[in-house]
Amino acid sequence: MTNCPVCKMDVEEKKARGTSEYKGQTYYFCCKACKKKFDENPEKFADKK
């Protein structure tokens, strides 16, 4: 289990509606709208570690 970086909802990797890779990390999204937002501005949503 992970969470959608855009809306913070829980997402099961297998059931994700979309994935994106950013800086070597894979992100899973609850819906296509969240993936689109992430792809438009990944720096805003990527983990800040």
Ligand SMILES: [Zn+2]
């Ligand atoms: Zn989401």
